[in-house]
Amino acid sequence: MDPDQASYWNDIYRRKAEAELSWHEDDPAGSLKLIALAGIGPDSAVIDIGGGTSRLAGALTGRGFTDVTVLDLSAVAIGAARDRLEAQGAQAVHWIAADVTRWMPARRYGLWHDRAVLHFLVEAAARAAYLDRLERALAPDGHALIATFAPDGPDRCSGLPVLRYGPGDLARMLGPGYRLLAERRYLHRTPWGSPQPFQYSLFRRAAPQDGEN
Numbered sequence: 001m002d003p004d005q006a007s008y009w010n011d012i013y014r015r016k017a018e019a020e021l022s023w024h025e026d027d028p029a030g031s032l033k034l035i036a037l038a039g040i041g042p043d044s045a046v047i048d049i050g051g052g053t054s055r056l057a058g059a060l061t062g063r064g065f066t067d068v069t070v071l072d073l074s075a076v077a078i079g080a081a082r083d084r085l086e087a088q089g090a091q092a093v094h095w096i097a098a099d100v101t102r103w104m105p106a107r108r109y110g111l112w113h114d115r116a117v118l119h120f121l122v123e124a125a126a127r128a129a130y131l132d133r134l135e136r137a138l139a140p141d142g143h144a145l146i147a148t149f150a151p152d153g154p155d156r157c158s159g160l161p162v163l164r165y166g167p168g169d170l171a172r173m174l175g176p177g178y179r180l181l182a183e184r185r186y187l188h189r190t191p192w193g194s195p196q197p198f199q200y201s202l203f204r205r206a207a208p209q210d211g212e213n
């Protein structure tokens with residue numbers, strides 16, 4: 001874990017209430033719609049990359065999902081999310097404090113979910129490391145749902161520069177090993193009402209063609 005980046009995010013989560021986090025949403029509706037479209041069953045293992053204090057893990061366990069993992073660079077975010085979910089009686093959530101670009105997955109997941117994490121990886125080496133972890137962690141027939149700022153979205157988030165992705169950009173980045181199933185534009189409103197255009201892309205890992213590894 002990069003200690004500087006971890007302390008940057010820990011500091012944000014220590015200083016700010018949820019209503020002060022630009023990305024906060026009470027209802028992760030954009031993600032849930034595409035997860036429903038993917039047709040993933042509640043016995044599917046899900047990992048929320050950079051899940052922070054998102055409501056997604058709780059929404060999934062509330063829908064009967066039994067194997068949900070939240071990974072985040074910030075141990076402070078993980079602690080807050082875990083305390084909230086445990087107080088609600090949710091038990092099926094696993095927690096990993098790690099930098100996704102340095103993490104070594106120990107198992108595979110049926111769904112890789114990332115809302116607003118990949119877009120912070122402005123360096124090619126970090127994106128390559130992210131794609132390597134996706135490759136290692138996703139089951140052969142698994143789905144990946146990746147949400148980033150759209151081309152007309154902000155060029156910074158939480159004080160950090162971000163890359164914005166348009167239609168087709170993520171499909172080109174992921175390459176032929178992933179089939180694009182759906183792409184949606186989604187207008188997020190920050191808790192103080194500012195519009196932030198996102199794109200959500202849903203992929204299914206493609207089976208290798210004959211002659212490929």
Ligand SMILES: C[S@@+](CC[C@H](N)C(=O)[O-])C[C@H]1O[C@@H](n2cnc3c(N)ncnc32)[C@H](O)[C@@H]1O
Nearest residue numbers: 009023050051052054072073074099100115116
């Ligand atoms: C903009 S927030 C989004 C949080 C959550 N996905 C949501 O939609 O509410 C970005 C999150 O990614 C985490 N993060 C940033 N860089 C990361 C990295 N390299 N590896 C893992 N998590 C990271 C931050 O700690 C933060 O919780």
